[in-house]
Amino acid sequence: MADIALEPRTGRRPIREATTWDQIRANRNWLGFWFMLPAMAFLILFLAYPLGLGVWISFTDARIGRPGVFIGMENYEWLWGDSIFWLSVFNTLLYTTVASAIKFAIGLYLALLLNENMPFKAMLRALVLIPFIVPTVLSALAFWWIFDSQFSIISWSLKQMGLITDNINFLGDVAWARACVIFANIWRGVPFVAITLLAGLQTVSPSLYEAATLDGATSWQRFRFITYPLLTPIIAVVMTFSVLFTFTDFQLIWAMTRGGPVNATHLMATLSYQRAIIGGVLGEGAAISNAMIPFLLAAIMISWFGLQRRKWQQGENND
Structure with a gap:
């Protein structure tokens, strides 16, 4: 115990x-x-889940209010022979290529300009962002009024200066309508490119430019051998997003033209909405949306391979 x-x-x-x-x-x-x-x-x-559901619906004859049954590739076969679909593909590629190229050129110029020492630089940077922060629908309605066939401020100004006698039918003519929607997209997209590239320029060390200037490098040589190589990864990412946003643009086109005149401004996104929601043919609309996927993947892969090639070159140069 x-x-x-x-x-x-x-x-x-x-x-x-x-x-x-x-x-x-x-x-x-x-x-x-x-x-x-x-x-x-x-x-x-x-x-x-929505992507998978959309792929499944594209293989059915689903309509609004009816689930539909599996029909295989019939929707895609129908699109293959649909002239309006191929016109929308052409419009989408034209719209994306022209708008993205001009947005990059103007955005890069603005970024280089705003990176310099200039008065009221902070205020100018804020002003550049205004087109991007305004809601897309409001921008589209403003441009719809600016390009209106009867009350266009542009036509009124040109008539007052005696340059034209009749109003220009901006959104009723095929060429003018395409140019107007591209211009509206550029106006909205330039701030995103400019501010993002400006952020990339802020990371470049000023000592590199000072050393190049002492060596007698010109402005173009400093841009070619310092700014552009260091900015390449940022450019690749920015342009990838710019292409994706432009390729899938819907609000701007639908609010301004609804795909008209005579389907001249129909993009794949707006045509898909028209066929699926307004027309009620969900299967065909889903097939049009899925047809956008290869183009989007191609844009992403081009950017990715470009970045990988850039990394390989840098590694080779370091050796």
Whole structure:
């Protein structure tokens, strides 16, 4: 009894063996996964699921109010022989190519200009952002009024100067309508390109330009051998987003022209909406939307391979 009474009481509980779940919670390699899990769930719910559902619907004859049955490739075969669909493909490629190229040229010029020491630089940077922060529909309505066939401020001004006698039918003529929607897209997209490239220019060390100036480099040589190489990764990312946003543009076109005149400004996105929602043929509209995927993947892959090639060249030069 004495021996038992003298035994110390430690109060320790028996050690429980760590389970697999305990190891996963404590493993630092899983930490990134736990942080990414909410975003992953969001993307699966609102991106992957709608995309998969759209692909499935494109293989059915679904209509609004009717689920439809599987019909295989019939919707795609119908689009292959649809002249309006191919016109929308042409319009989309023209719209994207011209608008993206001009946005890049103007945006790069503005970025270089705003990167210089000039008075009221902060205010000018804020003013550049105005077209981008204005809602797309409001911008489209403003341009719709500016290019109106009867009340266009441009036609009125030209008539007052005696340059024309009749109003210009901006949105009723095929060539004018395409030019107007491209101009509106450029006006909205230039600030995004300019501000993003300006942020990239801020990371370039001024000492590089000072050294090049001491070596007698001209302004073009400083841009060619310093600014452009260091800005290439930013340019690739910015232009990828610019192309994707322009290629899938819907609000601007629909609010200004609704694809007219005679389908001259119909993009693949607006045609898909017209066929699926207004026309009620969900399967055909989904097929048009899915036809956009190869073009978008091509734009992403071109940018990705460009960045990989740039990294390889830098590695080769470092060696």
